[in-house]
Amino acid sequence: MKPLRKAVFPVAGLGTRFLPATKAMPKEMLTVVDRPVIQHVADEAREAGLEHFVFVTGRNKNVIEDHFDRMYELEDTLQERGKKPELELLARDLPEAGQTSFTRQQAPLGLGHAVWCARDIVGAEPFALLLPDMLHQARTRPCMAMMVDAYHKNPGNYVAVYEVPENQTHQYGIVGRGKDTAGGGFEITEMIEKPPQGKAPSNLAISGRYILEPEIFKILAKQPRGAGGEIQLTDAMITLAKTRPFYGVTFDGAIHDCGTKIGFLVANAAYALARHDLAPTYRIEMKKLLGG
Numbered sequence: 128m129k130p131l132r133k134a135v136f137p138v139a140g141l142g143t144r145f146l147p148a149t150k151a152m153p154k155e156m157l158t159v160v161d162r163p164v165i166q167h168v169a170d171e172a173r174e175a176g177l178e179h180f181v182f183v184t185g186r187n188k189n190v191i192e193d194h195f196d197r198m199y200e201l202e203d204t205l206q207e208r209g210k211k212p213e214l215e216l217l218a219r220d221l222p223e224a225g226q227t228s229f230t231r232q233q234a235p236l237g238l239g240h241a242v243w244c245a246r247d248i249v250g251a252e253p254f255a256l257l258l259p260d261m262l263h264q265a266r267t268r269p270c271m272a273m274m275v276d277a278y279h280k281n282p283g284n285y286v287a288v289y290e291v292p293e294n295q296t297h298q299y300g301i302v303g304r305g306k307d308t309a310g311g312g313f314e315i316t317e318m319i320e321k322p323p324q325g326k327a328p329s330n331l332a333i334s335g336r337y338i339l340e341p342e343i344f345k346i347l348a349k350q351p352r353g354a355g356g357e358i359q360l361t362d363a364m365i366t367l368a369k370t371r372p373f374y375g376v377t378f379d380g381a382i383h384d385c386g387t388k389i390g391f392l393v394a395n396a397a398y399a400l401a402r403h404d405l406a407p408t409y410r411i412e413m414k415k416l417l418g419g
């Protein structure tokens with residue numbers, strides 16, 4: 128089995144749904160409580176044992192590179208002021224030297240194209256792919272850690288899925304569920320992007336966490352533009368599934384789509400309520416706001 132070491136984060140989208148906040152700042156740097164969205168997702172990758180982080184960035188995204196680098200001036204000032212907990216926090220979040228790579232998607236031609244831009248850095252290895260917009264707040268084990276466990280027991284391509292209401296399946300990428308596998312996942316019988324209403328094979332939606340074999344890059348290289356004139360990852364995965372095994376892992380927890388305003392606001396509330404240092408006061412303030 129080839130080792131699974133690299134995590135790819137596509138962060139080159141324009142974030143138009145968050146204008147004007149995203150005019151000069153990447154949407155991946157919007158904060159959920161006190162950590163940028165991209166940091167929450169990098170934490171999930173690290174907890175899964177992934178070692179090398181590959182960021183596919185674009186214009187206006189330099190601040191993401193700075194976020195994952197040391198900041199000497201700040202560290203010196205914190206040192207002088209004796210701010211030990213803050214220094215420890217920065218040190219804990221910092222990736223090891225040489226374990227981040229940045230490449231640019233020169234134009235936002237779609238998620239499939241962004242993934243293809245990582246091909247030289249990833250090379251001939253399987254890799255994890257995490258969409259930073261989608262925060263997976265785990266009830267038990269973090270999503271990518273569950274997927275990596277499943278991959279080690281039963282290698283192949285993986286997507287994480289979650290249940291969505293039956294009458295909303297037309298808004299998602301949906302998979303068909305086959306037999307359970309030894310690794311705690313299940314075989315995927317089909318994948319459909321936004322099936323017409325009433326035609327979905329299940330209510331299991333693809334959530335934004337993937338483990339993909341490097342064969343996907345050859346398919347993406349030839350992938351014509353699909354829905355919205357963009358190069359779609361799901362189209363390439365459907366082709367890959369014809370020759371390679373594809374499995375699903377059901378995520379146990381809440382998924383917050385931080386690409387939408389409501390998803391982002393709810394994520395802030397949910398993450399604040401999960402924090403022992405904030406939850407009691409936050410609850411009181413929210414009750415006041417809601418008139419309760």
Ligand code: UTP
Nearest residue numbers: 137138139140141142143144235236237238241
């Ligand atoms: P989205 O389609 O949700 O991101 O892509 P977007 O295009 O930035 O959003 P809006 O609709 O304009 O508000 C999901 C993820 O894929 C990345 C985005 O950065 C986001 O993390 N992406 C998308 C790319 O890296 N490149 C692309 O061409 C498209």
